[in-house]
Structures are given as structure tokens and as C-alpha cells.
Amino acid sequence: MTGTINIDGQNIPFEEGQTIIEAATAAGVYIPHLCHQPGYTPHGSCKLCTVKVNGRNCSACTFPAADGQTVINNSAEQELDRRRITQMLFVEGNHFCPSCEKSGNCQLQGVAYHLNMLDNHYPHFFENREMDASHPDILIDHNRCIFCNLCVRASQQKDGKNVFGIAGRGINKRLIVNSPSGQLKDSDIDINDSAVHICPTGALLIKRTGYQVPIGQRIYDHKHISEVALAQENDNGQD
Amino acid sequence: MYEHLETAQNPANLKRVVVDPVSRVEGHGKVTLLLDENNKVQQARLHIVEFRGFEKFIQGRPYWELPVLVQRLCGICPVSHHLAAAKAIDQLVGVDPDKLPPAADKLRRLLHFGQVLQSHALHFFHLSSPDLLFGFESDISKRNIIAVLADYPDIGLQGVKLRKYGQEVIRMVSGKRVHGTGAIAGGMNKALSKEERDYLLRDVDQIIAWADASVALIKKVHTANLPYYDDFATIRSNYLGLIKPSGALEFYHGGIRAKNDAGETLVDHFDYCNYTDLIHEEVRSWSYMKFPYLTSIGKEDGWYRVGPLARVNNCDFIDTPLAEAARADFKQHSPEAMVHSTLAFHWARLIELLHCAESIKTLLHDPDIMSSELVAKGEKRYEGIGVIEAPRGTLFHHYQVDENDIVTKANLIVSTTSNNMGMNESVRQVAAEYLSGQELTEPLLNNLEVAIRAYDPCLSCATHAVGKMPLQLELVDAQGDTIDRLVRHSDGSFEH
Amino acid sequence: MMAKIKVATTSLAGCFGCHMSFLDLDERLVALAEVAEFDRSPITDIEHCGPCDIGLIEGGVCNSENVHVLREFRKNCKILVAVGACAINGGLPAMRNHISLEDCLLEAYRDGIGVENAQIPSDPELPLLLDKVHPIHEIVKIDYFLPGCPPSADVFWTFLTALLEGREPSFPYELVHYD
Numbered sequence: 001m002t003g004t005i006n007i008d009g010q011n012i013p014f015e016e017g018q019t020i021i022e023a024a025t026a027a028g029v030y031i032p033h034l035c036h037q038p039g040y041t042p043h044g045s046c047k048l049c050t051v052k053v054n055g056r057n058c059s060a061c062t063f064p065a066a067d068g069q070t071v072i073n074n075s076a077e078q079e080l081d082r083r084r085i086t087q088m089l090f091v092e093g094n095h096f097c098p099s100c101e102k103s104g105n106c107q108l109q110g111v112a113y114h115l116n117m118l119d120n121h122y123p124h125f126f127e128n129r130e131m132d133a134s135h136p137d138i139l140i141d142h143n144r145c146i147f148c149n150l151c152v153r154a155s156q157q158k159d160g161k162n163v164f165g166i167a168g169r170g171i172n173k174r175l176i177v178n179s180p181s182g183q184l185k186d187s188d189i190d191i192n193d194s195a196v197h198i199c200p201t202g203a204l205l206i207k208r209t210g211y212q213v214p215i216g217q218r219i220y221d222h223k224h225i226s227e228v229a230l231a232q233e234n235d236n237g238q239d
Numbered sequence: 240m241y242e243h244l245e246t247a248q249n250p251a252n253l254k255r256v257v258v259d260p261v262s263r264v265e266g267h268g269k270v271t272l273l274l275d276e277n278n279k280v281q282q283a284r285l286h287i288v289e290f291r292g293f294e295k296f297i298q299g300r301p302y303w304e305l306p307v308l309v310q311r312l313c314g315i316c317p318v319s320h321h322l323a324a325a326k327a328i329d330q331l332v333g334v335d336p337d338k339l340p341p342a343a344d345k346l347r348r349l350l351h352f353g354q355v356l357q358s359h360a361l362h363f364f365h366l367s368s369p370d371l372l373f374g375f376e377s378d379i380s381k382r383n384i385i386a387v388l389a390d391y392p393d394i395g396l397q398g399v400k401l402r403k404y405g406q407e408v409i410r411m412v413s414g415k416r417v418h419g420t421g422a423i424a425g426g427m428n429k430a431l432s433k434e435e436r437d438y439l440l441r442d443v444d445q446i447i448a449w450a451d452a453s454v455a456l457i458k459k460v461h462t463a464n465l466p467y468y469d470d471f472a473t474i475r476s477n478y479l480g481l482i483k484p485s486g487a488l489e490f491y492h493g494g495i496r497a498k499n500d501a502g503e504t505l506v507d508h509f510d511y512c513n514y515t516d517l518i519h520e521e522v523r524s525w526s527y528m529k530f531p532y533l534t535s536i537g538k539e540d541g542w543y544r545v546g547p548l549a550r551v552n553n554c555d556f557i558d559t560p561l562a563e564a565a566r567a568d569f570k571q572h573s574p575e576a577m578v579h580s581t582l583a584f585h586w587a588r589l590i591e592l593l594h595c596a597e598s599i600k601t602l603l604h605d606p607d608i609m610s611s612e613l614v615a616k617g618e619k620r621y622e623g624i625g626v627i628e629a630p631r632g633t634l635f636h637h638y639q640v641d642e643n644d645i646v647t648k649a650n651l652i653v654s655t656t657s658n659n660m661g662m663n664e665s666v667r668q669v670a671a672e673y674l675s676g677q678e679l680t681e682p683l684l685n686n687l688e689v690a691i692r693a694y695d696p697c698l699s700c701a702t703h704a705v706g707k708m709p710l711q712l713e714l715v716d717a718q719g720d721t722i723d724r725l726v727r728h729s730d731g732s733f734e735h
Numbered sequence: 736m737m738a739k740i741k742v743a744t745t746s747l748a749g750c751f752g753c754h755m756s757f758l759d760l761d762e763r764l765v766a767l768a769e770v771a772e773f774d775r776s777p778i779t780d781i782e783h784c785g786p787c788d789i790g791l792i793e794g795g796v797c798n799s800e801n802v803h804v805l806r807e808f809r810k811n812c813k814i815l816v817a818v819g820a821c822a823i824n825g826g827l828p829a830m831r832n833h834i835s836l837e838d839c840l841l842e843a844y845r846d847g848i849g850v851e852n853a854q855i856p857s858d859p860e861l862p863l864l865l866d867k868v869h870p871i872h873e874i875v876k877i878d879y880f881l882p883g884c885p886p887s888a889d890v891f892w893t894f895l896t897a898l899l900e901g902r903e904p905s906f907p908y909e910l911v912h913y914d
Contacts, residue, residue: 133644212428288798292831311884388764403759417752418884522844525856525860538851
């Protein structure tokens with residue numbers, strides 16, 4: 001079955017089984033997102049892709065497209081909601097962009113730029129979060145984890161492993177490592193695993209590679225995340 | 240010399256005058272004077288009032304973040320912190336200074352010449368020139384760069400453009416004017432493109448000409464006011480800084496040379512990796528800035544000055560022609576082996592600015608800066624020490640890491656810390672010789688700041704603390720209002 | 736001639752990088768001086784912030800004096816602007832926030848390499864340190880935010896020219912960054 005949905009006045013075709021975000025991406029319409037990546041089971045946790053479908057708020061990454069849907073993606077209300085959500089992500093973790101090696105290549109930052117987020121609005125938590133530097137080549141900086149679950153899914157779905165998990169609830173939520181010691185060095189992760197390369201922020205990094213891309217040549221220095229994401233995700237869809 | 244004015248015998252009976260904050264310097268500092276009933280100065284101190292704790296919170300971070308992280312100590316000389324940290328982390332990846340690829344070495348030097356040039360221009364034109372052009376006790380409305388631009392548009396605008404050029408050198412090499420990236424462990428992340436090189440070459444001759452003119456300007460100002468300029472805030476001290484193997488002036492890499500006030504060499508070509516044998520730092524209760532001294536001489540007399548005056552005093556020559564001619568001229572004006580005049584810091588600073596401009600031109604004509612061989616690798620080590628001549632003087636970065644690449648210990652001695660005692664002594668000299676016994680007015684108090692400004696203090700760096708500025712003047716009885724207090728117990732713990 | 740707008744600036748727990756970036760206006764400083772005059776600022780010697788149109792604040796709040804100065808600015812400035820990462824979210828100095836202040840002080844003044852006469856500076860002349868570094872919007876109301884570490888000179892220019900022309904400031908994509 002195929003059909004048509006309408007996003008912000010534009011008719012967009014979809015195929016059976018597609019979510020709203022998949023149909024939108026294929027048609028070149030960007031819906032902001034962090035926890036969604038083509039090829040991975042939808043997770044619906046970051047809520048950035050919230051759109052109004054026939055008047056109700058839904059996550060575009062989990063909601064199936066259905067013929068005749070009216071979707072509002074870009075409205076002042078939607079933008080404010082998304083900015084507030086992003087601000088919450090910033091104050092909940094410890095995102096010190098000025099010294100972060102992911103700066104310029106970070107999707108969280110890219111989304112914030114896209115949303116014209118100029119401040120953090122909420123009081124900062126300044127939580128004490130740890131770092132796991134035990135692995136010789138891979139680093140986890142929990143300060144920057146936004147619990148998008150992408151490394152968890154990548155490890156399971158692409159790498160055929162089960163290195164990561166999310167434990168706890170609310171403010172006790174944390175990324176955990178499936179190893180006897182709980183440390184990354186004792187897990188079966190490999191530097192070539194998809195899980196190592198999928199982090200949208202600077203939480204999961206390859207060691208000793210930071211700052212090698214000069215300022216001005218980083219992904220989001222000149223290009224909007226909308227442009228970058230649409231190009232990448234449509235490329236990925238084709239292979 | 241003026242140490243007796245550091246601590247008054249009977250503070251409770253004295254009235255307190257405060258200059259808070261010291262303005263047109265970088266960072267937060269204040270000066271307090273305690274005066275007796277005849278307005279005689281009994282105590283004078285420069286306090287550094289902020290604290291940031293970088294040495295602690297960078298522990299636990301991976302070492303490759305250091306050059307980008309620690310440059311946030313200072314917005315005026317971020318490049319110096321960036322490069323000192325880079326030199327330290329070079330060692331962590333087993334790359335000694337002579338093993339750095341020529342392109343990386345030259346790009347870092349270019350970056351640093353840009354830094355010293357812009358900082359010296361900023362310091363002289365934007366911050367200090369109002370005092371020198373309008374007079375130390377001139378009207379408050381005149382004492383800023385805007386007034387200089389209005390009344391001396393040629394000088395003001397040349398200063399602005401000199402600084403701009405240094406900032407553009409920094410931007411071309413590191414991607415941003417303030418807090419760029421560039422240096423990575425073992426090298427650099429980018430070479431200069433031909434377009435970038437040509438862009439910088441376009442103005443370099445004009446910049447050299449303006450730099451040369453600025454040396455002539457300071458010489459005119461200084462010599463027109465002799466002997467006042469030679470006496471004001473002047474103290475005798477030891478001098479310390481890096482030096483090239485040839486004995487030439489050096490900013491990026493070399494051994495440590497120290498001379499005493501008579502010009503006798505105390506140490507020469509000393510390997511800075513052993514700096515802990517050379518220097519210790521004393522804590523005093525009334526300042527967040529520590530007091531370093533040469534251990535061989537001891538706490539009392541081992542303090543030293545760093546920065547332009549120390550470097551120009553210490554070096555045997557400068558390896559660019561115009562700056563060398565200026566140096567010879569500068570040295571000739573002093574009857575002694577060492578120039579001790581504190582206001583001569585400005586003169587030495589502008590000689591260095593000229594040297595930077597000339598050196599930038601030389602480097603821009605070197606094809607290595609466009610080479611793609613930018614990074615060297617070596618065997619991992621666990622300790623790295625990087626020392627550089629920042630605009631304000633010798634800057635030490637010292638890190639230890641664990642087997643997981645995480646920083647476990649950090650020690651930073653920033654340039655201005657080394658000038659702490661010098662600044663305090665200069666403040667006391669001015670207080671004793673120029674203020675004592677007088678009715679203190681705002682313009683008169685500016686003399687204290689003129690003395691501090693000569694050092695170009697980077698108070699922000701100095702306590703790994705932060706800055707703010709302007710000027711507040713109040714007179715209170717010392718028995719009255721104590722502001723905020725931090726109580727320290729004998730075991731080292733503290734409470735508010 | 737129209738009265739000049741009054742601008743005051745200060746750096747709290749910052750590094751002066753934002754002020755440097757402001758000076759990166761270069762020749763545009765001359766044009767700015769035609770329409771604006773500076774009150775309290777690191778580049779002038781004016782002691783206290785008087786009534787001003789615009790106050791630019793660099794740096795977060797790390798001690799009692801910062802709080803005092805920030806409140807003085809809020810009281811006197813019609814428009815108060817948080818400039819740079821430190822003012823907006825504490826910036827890198829806030830990396831000490833999960834460490835006790837005591838540990839930070841002991842590291843610098845007792846446990847450091849080559850430290851003599853170990854003691855924590857305690858003179859009443861030194862302002863009281865706060866246990867955490869705070870973004871300034873947690874202390875006073877802020878009217879505008881200029882992100883960046885530091886915001887570029889073009890950000891300052893875009894912002895000030897918009898205000899001078901009575902427009903609501905807005906920034907093109909390339910001017911919004913956090914590093």
C-alpha cells in the first residue's frame with residue numbers, strides 16, 4: 001500500500017511500513033532528531049521529532065505514515081517545544097562545547113544551532129558523571145551521553161554484540177557496559193564496531209583523534225544539520 | 240627594597256584605601272594601601288582576588304583535550320597556553336621538540352608570533368597608551384583607547400591594525416581569532432593554504448613599518464621624560480626567560496637563562512624539564528596568586544621578573560635586523576648591564592613586537608608552512624612538560640597521565656605569577672616614593688595602576704582565576720567593615 | 736546630534752576572551768565610538784556602572800563579588816546581555832562544579848608541585864568563593880544571549896547595530912556557535 005501524507009502543506013508519498021520521518025526524509029523534508037537513524041529500530045526517546053499529526057503530538061520516528069494524515073512539522077509552537085527539549089538535554093548533561101573534541105561535528109550541537117538555541121533556559125544540573133577510559137582505543141565520556149540508545153541498538157543490530165545498555169530511570173538513568181567489571185576494556189567491543197561510530201554527541205569517542213579536523217572544515221561549521229542529515233540518510237537508504 | 244611595606248605592624252590603627260578593581264589590565268586584582276594619620280603608607284599590596292581551579296578540574300580529562308581546554312585560562316594569550324600544552328602533550332606521544340615536523344614547528348612559531356604581536360599591540364595601544372599619551376594623572380574620561388582614537392587617531396588606528404594583523408595570523412593558522420584549534424599531539428592539524436599565505440603577505444611590510452614606528456614612539460616618550468621614566472616603579476631584580484642556543488631572543492622553544500640584577504648569569508640553557516629544581520612557589524595568605532622564586536637563592540631574594548624586559552635584558556642579540564638595532568639602542572640608554580626601569584617594559588615590548596612582525600614575514604616566505612607533513616609519532620610517555628615564552632613571560636605547563644591517557648596531575652606556572660613579587664614591589668615603590676604623605680585622589684591612585692600595567696599582567700591566567708576590571712575608590716576604617724571572609728583552620732580545612 | 740548610547744561591560748568568571756573578541760571589531764570600533772560611549776568597562780577607568788542602555792557581561796559567577804557586580808549591572812542597565820559560554824552556562828570554569836571547592840583550593844595551594852608555605856589564602860581582602868560557578872541568568876534576569884567561546888566580533892556588530900536601529904537582533908547560521 002502506498003499513499004500520501006501532507007507535511008506543512010506539501011503532499012508527500014509514502015510506502016507501506018514507512019514512518020512519518022522516513023517518508024519525510026525520502027521526500028527531502030527534514031524533521032529534527034537525535035535518537036533516530038535509518039536502519040535501526042525506532043526508539044522514540046529524544047522527542048525532538050515530535051510533530052502534530054491530525055492535531056495530536058506524535059514522534060515522527062515511531063509513528064507510521066497513513067494515507068491522508070495532516071502533519072505539522074514547522075510551526076512556532078513546534079520549534080519552541082524542540083528548543084526546550086534540546087535545552088533540557090544540555091542542562092541535564094555536562095556539555096562543555098568550548099573544549100569538546102566533538103564540537104563542530106556534534107549532532108546535539110547541530111540540532112541546537114538549527115533551532116537557533118542561544119541559551120540553556122533551565123538551571124544546570126552539573127551532575128558528577130564519570131568517564132570510562134579503560135579501553136586502549138575507545139573512550140566513554142558519560143558527561144555527554146543523552147541516552148539516545150543508538151550505541152545500544154548498533155551493538156545489537158549491526159555488530160551482533162550486546163556491549164551497551166541503558167539502566168536506571170529518571171535522573172538515575174545511565175549508559176552501562178556489558179562486561180564482568182562494567183568497564184569497556186573487559187567488553188568485546190572493537191574499534192571497528194558500528195556502535196563506536198554512531199554516537200551523535202561526544203560521549204563515545206575514538207581515543208587520540210580529537211581536534212584533527214580544523215575549524216572551518218567540520219561538519220556543521222557551514223552546513224545546517226538539516227542539509228547534512230538529509231544527504232546522509234538518503235545515501236544510507238540506498239545502500 | 241620595599242619589602243618592609245608588605246605587612247604593616249599595627250594594621251588596626253590605619254585607614255584603608257583600595258583601588259578595586261585595577262583597570263585596563265587583564266584579570267581581577269585590587270590594591271590596598273594602609274595609611275597612618277599623616278597619610279604615610281604603611282602597607283601596600285596587590286591582591287589577586289579570583290580563583291578558578293583549572294589544575295584540579297583538568298585532572299580526569301584525556302590529555303589531547305589539554306591544548307583546547309587550558310587555553311580558556313586566558314582570552315588574551317590563549318595561543319601561548321595552547322602551545323605550552325601542545326609541547327607538553329608532544330612529549331606524551333614521544334615527540335621531542337627536535338622531532339616535530341618542520342612544517343608543524345614553523346606553523347606553531349608563526350601562530351605564536353601572531354599571538355605575541357597582537358597581545359603586545361593590545362597591551363601597549365589599547366590598555367597602556369592612554370597613560371603614556373595623556374599623562375598618568377590625566378582626566379578619567381581620557382584614559383581609554385576611545386579617547387586615544389579621538390585625540391591621536393593615527394597612533395590609535397595603527398595600534399588597532401597591528402593587533403588586527405596578529406589576530407588574523409592566528410585565525411589563518413588556528414581557524415579562529417580567539418580559542419582556535421591547530422596544535423595537536425606531535426604536530427598541527429592544518430597547513431597554510433597559498434591563499435591564506437598571500438593574504439597575510441599582502442600587509443606584512445606595512446605592519447613592519449608601523450611596528451618600527453611604534454618603537455620610535457615609545458623611545459620618544461620614554462627619553463622625553465627621563466629620569467622620571469627610569470625611576471617610576473623601578474626596582475632591581477633577577478630576570479628569567481627562555482633563550483635560543485645561540486643566545487638570541489626566543490619565544491617558542493629554548494633553555495632557561497636567568498641573570499641577577501648586575502647582569503651576572505645565574506643559570507644558562509637550563510633544560511626546562513627540570514624546572515622543579517629551579518623554581519618553587521610560595522603561598523601568601525592575602526593573594527590567590529603564588530610567589531615563585533629561584534630555589535638556589537631562596538624565598539627572600541630569589542624572586543625574579545619575566546616578560547619583555549627580562550627577555551630583552553637577557554638575550555645576547557635578536558636575530559632580525561630592525562629589532563636588533565632597536566635592542567642595541569635600548570641597551571645603550573642604560574648605564575648598567577641590565578635595564579631595571581619598570582616603564583622600560585613598554586619599550587622592550589615594542590622591540591619584541593617589531594621582532595614578531597619581521598619574523599612573521601620570514602616565515603610566510605618559507606614554503607614549509609604549506610607542507611602536508613604535519614604530525615610526528617613516537618613512544619607513549621607518562622609525563623610531559625611544555626614551556627614557552629608567552630607575551631608576558633615564561634609559561635610552564637606540566638602534566639602527568641595514567642595508562643588510560645587520563646590526566647592525573649597538572650601544574651601550571653603562568654607568566655604573571657612570576658611577576659607577582661615584582662608587581663608588588665613596584666606598587667610599594669610608587670606608594671612610598673610618589674603617594675606617601677599626600678591627600679590621595681583618584682588620578683593619583685592611577686599611578687599604582689600605571690606601575691602594574693607596565694607588567695602587562697594577565698591576572699586572569701595568574702590564579703588560573705578570572706577577570707573583571709574598572710575602578711572603585713573607597714576609604715574606610717580598617718576596624719570597620721570586613722567584607723567576605725574565608726576561615727582556614729590549622730589543619731588546612733576551611734569554612735566560609 | 737543624537738545622544739550616544741551608553742555601554743558598560745564587565746568580565747566576571749571569564750577569561751577576557753569575549754572582551755578580546757569585542758576589540759576584534761578593529762576599525763569598526765571607531766564607527767562604534769561615534770554612536771556609543773563606554774561606561775564601566777575593562778577598557779576604561781570608570782569605577783561603577785552608572786545608568787546605561789546596554790550592559791555586556793562576560794563570565795559566570797564564581798564569587799560573592801561577581802554577584803555584587805552583576806546586580807549592580809542589572810540595576811543600571813536597561814538591556815543586560817549574557818556574552819559567551821561562561822555567562823550563559825558557566826563555561827569551562829564550571830567544570831569545577833562537581834568537585835568540592837576545598838579540593839580545588841588544596842590542589843593549588845597545598846598539594847601542587849613545588850608549593851612552599853602551603854596554606855589556603857584567607858585574607859579578608861579576598862572575596863568569598865562560591866561552591867559552584869553559576870550561569871548569570873540564575874542570578875538576574877537576562878535580556879539577550881550571545882553564545883560562543885567567544886562570540887565573534889561579527890556577533891557583537893550584528894547585535895549592536897540591530898539594537899541601534901531598533902530592530903530585534905537575529906543571527907545568521909554561521910554566527911551561532913558554542914565554541
